[in-house]
Amino acid sequence: MKFTVTSRGDETSNALSQKIKTYLNEFNMTYDPDEPSMVISIGGDGTLLEAFHDYSHRLDQTAFVGVHTGHLGFYADWKPEEVEKLVIHIAKTPFKVVEYPLLEVIVRYYQQKTSKRYLALNESTVKSVEGSLVMDIEIKGDRFETFRGDGLCMSTPSGSTAYNKALGGAILHPSLASIQLSEMASINNRVYRTVGSPLVLPQHHTCMLKPQHHIDFRLTVDHHTFVERDVKSIQFRVAEENIRFARFRPFPFWKRVKESFIGDER
Numbered sequence: 001m002k003f004t005v006t007s008r009g010d011e012t013s014n015a016l017s018q019k020i021k022t023y024l025n026e027f028n029m030t031y032d033p034d035e036p037s038m039v040i041s042i043g044g045d046g047t048l049l050e051a052f053h054d055y056s057h058r059l060d061q062t063a064f065v066g067v068h069t070g071h072l073g074f075y076a077d078w079k080p081e082e083v084e085k086l087v088i089h090i091a092k093t094p095f096k097v098v099e100y101p102l103l104e105v106i107v108r109y110y111q112q113k114t115s116k117r118y119l120a121l122n123e124s125t126v127k128s129v130e131g132s133l134v135m136d137i138e139i140k141g142d143r144f145e146t147f148r149g150d151g152l153c154m155s156t157p158s159g160s161t162a163y164n165k166a167l168g169g170a171i172l173h174p175s176l177a178s179i180q181l182s183e184m185a186s187i188n189n190r191v192y193r194t195v196g197s198p199l200v201l202p203q204h205h206t207c208m209l210k211p212q213h214h215i216d217f218r219l220t221v222d223h224h225t226f227v228e229r230d231v232k233s234i235q236f237r238v239a240e241e242n243i244r245f246a247r248f249r250p251f252p253f254w255k256r257v258k259e260s261f262i263g264d265e266r
């Protein structure tokens with residue numbers, strides 16, 4: 001099997017990454033950063049987000065696994081002291097794959113003929129470049145509301161514990177193929193009105209943002225930021241693709257939520 005290792009770049013993560021490479025070579029596995037069937041990410045959730053974007057063109061042929069060198073992560077759930085165990089697992093045992101849903105973002109423009117397509121593992125946010133964001137929101141082709149405020153966040157289930165959570169969104173189990181729209185400081189008064197609650201959309205329910213006046217936006221896709229100009233619409237839906245994680249032992253999502261946000265048993 002071909003593998004690669006990505007690192008956050010700090011001394012601890014680099015050393016661990018070197019160690020894993022050496023071990024896996026001893027097990028006759030091939031280091032191949034171009035066409036790996038397994039990507040081992042050492043660092044934090046941010047490191048795994050980067051690894052996802054580096055290999056998002058071959059998701060169907062790649063399984064991810066994360067080792068955390070800081071606090072417990074949502075995507076990086078192996079401890080540094082467990083790498084020997086992990087390496088033996090990778091080399092010797094057939095592993096299970098769990099798939100998590102992703103968000104597809106399509107930006108269309110007035111002048112430019114070609115649209116742009118992005119995939120997000122956590123979320124995509126839309127803010128105005130200047131002033132407040134004003135957007136007509138359509139769901140399944142029907143106008144739902146006009147949003148006016150700081151911004152909008154569309155998250156995946158596995159991203160629901162990240163930015164979405166800070167915006168008061170619900171934590172969704174990654175087995176639910178869905179996306180969640182949450183508001184950033186909407187203006188609500190007698191003139192402007194939005195629903196106020198986060199919305200969870202199932203597969204095939206498209207959410208479309210259409211600008212009212214301004215057509216330049218700040219779009220984020222996970223840790224990346226883009227300034228999008230001359231925008232006609234921004235479309236969100238559950239992507240056809242999934243991210244695949246190699247699972248060598250059970251680590252239920254709710255347990256990860258508890259250990260990250262509530263703490264250990266008293």
Ligand code: NAP
Pocket residue numbers: 043044045046047049070073074075122123158159160161162163164166221222223
């Ligand atoms: P960062 O600023 O280092 O990340 C912010 C924190 O979010 C880090 O502690 C990161 O964990 C954690 N995180 C990432 N994905 C998560 C997930 N799915 N569930 C729970 N926590 C998660 O930047 P980054 O590491 O490049 O991550 C980018 C992400 O930051 C964005 O996708 C967005 O979700 C998040 N963000 C959050 C806010 C907010 O909460 N107000 C604002 C902007 C961006 P690690 O330390 O393990 O990397």
Ligand code: MN
Pocket residue numbers: 044045046047
């Ligand atoms: Mn980070």
